[in-house]
Amino acid sequence: MSSIQDLADALAREAIEAAERLDDDRLIDEISRAIGESSPTTQEAFMTAVRIRKALGRGRGVMERKLGAREMTPERGGGADG
Numbered sequence: 001m002s003s004i005q006d007l008a009d010a011l012a013r014e015a016i017e018a019a020e021r022l023d024d025d026r027l028i029d030e031i032s033r034a035i036g037e038s039s040p041t042t043q044e045a046f047m048t049a050v051r052i053r054k055a056l057g058r059g060r061g062v063m064e065r066k067l068g069a070r071e072m073t074p075e076r077g078g079g080a081d082g
Helices: 003-022 027-038 040-072
Strands: none
Touching: 003 027, 003 040, 027 040
8 A cells, every 4th residue: 555545544444433433424524525625636545445444344244244143043963963
């Protein structure tokens, strides 16, 4: 990653955490607009990092739900009784 991507990713991580803590869905958009006023390139890197992190979070959620459901399901066959 380039330094601009690293910086944008760090800010994206912090912004997502802050938005969740504050329960403020608009915080990321406000930060994005503030960045864009001085650097559209940095704004795009920030928003890309936000989208990637949110997508990965949704993907992890699906995986965790599937793993949790599997762990709660009794195994079929192969057990002491099967």
